[in-house]
Amino acid sequence: MLLDSLVYKNGLKDVHPGEKLIFALITMCIGFIPNIYCDGLIILLMAAIIIIKGGIPPKIYLHLIFLPLAFLGMSILPIVINFGASAEQSLVHFPFFQTTIGVTYGGLKQAGFLSARSMALVSCLYFISLTTPILDLIALLKKLxxxxxxxxxxxxxxxxxxxxxxxxxxxxxxxxxxxxxxxxxxxxxxxxxxxxxxxxxxxxxxxxxxxxxxxxxxxxxxxxxxxNYRFSVKNLLIIAAIDTALFVIALKTGGSFK
Incomplete structure (x- = not known):
């Protein structure tokens, strides 16, 4: 029940839920662009907003953000470990029955990208769940x-x-x-x-x-x-500025829609 009480006491509870939902959804869409630098920025940005503006204790947020890592670790294991990898391709390589097992640079790179993207999207979901009371979210969805x-x-x-x-x-x-x-x-x-x-x-x-x-x-x-919430023009401009900056950073540092 501690988490539920934090949601109703956080510093962003009086912000229009529509603004928070717009910010989270647009940022999640940017997070799908394959760019590890942008994903890292999203993780840090959401953590800063939730902890500093939302007032969620850092210890609780870190505990929550580390929870998905166990599931993520099991998911990326098949990507990191490659059966039949040659010694030239592998950073670590050893025989296993009639085949070989190796950890390749390509597998580690792909696992890193997937991990960063997953944690960026999870942090966006945490932003919604830790700053928006469930009744406000349901009322907003009802209007939609x-x-x-x-x-x-x-x-x-x-x-x-x-x-x-x-x-x-x-x-x-x-x-x-x-x-x-x-x-x-x-x-x-x-x-x-x-x-x-x-x-x-x-x-x-x-x-x-x-x-x-x-x-x-x-x-x-x-x-x-x-x-009775009202949209804030100031908040909408801040959201537009932040997401535009993230989008530009994602494209300028090697991200693409391919």
Whole structure:
């Protein structure tokens, strides 16, 4: 629940959600241009805005930004490790059964580009998720004629995620206090019990939530309050200047649309 509270307390919560969405989407589009320098700038820019302007603690942001690295590492492993690579092409090369395994310069270069692009896009998503309350985002999407059923699912899934995380944290703390993770065997046993309980509780909570909604007159659409935001010409000009500069840097330092 800490992250949800930070979203409602951050320094950019009063900025029009449309401005933040425009900035994030345009910057993400620029991030798709294959240019590692521009991707690095996007990562640093988003971190500076989130931490300095948004007021999100650096420790929390760094923890969040490092979370996707585990999935990213597993994704780029097949790119870095090449089967059948010759010794001349490989930086590291050794035989493996009837073939060879090597780490080539081309594979490392491609993995570096993909990693930088992925982290740049993730930082844009974090900008939206850490500075824009979910109700403001849903109200904005509703004005853009996004189907109501999708918005209801977004809101319910968002709520359920925090409920599950809060429950998992409490169960883990209780298990850890009883030495449930003192060794590998007990850790597997405790983690299995935790996951099985979370799955059954999630289904049970979803049924109770739907029953509660119906009992309160749910007619297929969740009503959310629409805050009275106004577009700022100054903010739009700043967004245009930043994204134009990023676009020019991306093209001038070797990026292309090929």
């Amino acid at each position: 004629n996004v189907p109501g059923v999708l918005l209801d699912l977004m809101l319910l899934i968002y709520r359920q995620l925090f409920v599950v995380l809060d429950t998992a944290e409490k169960i883990y703390t209780a298990q850890n206090a009883r030495l449930g993770y003192v060794n590998f065997k007990s850790s597997l046993n405790s983690m299995g019990k935790l996951l099985s309980y979370l799955i059954t509780k999630s289904f049970s909570d979803s049924k109770r939530l739907y029953t509660a909604l119906v009992s309160r007159g749910y007619d297929g659409e969740l009503k959310v309050l629409d805050s």
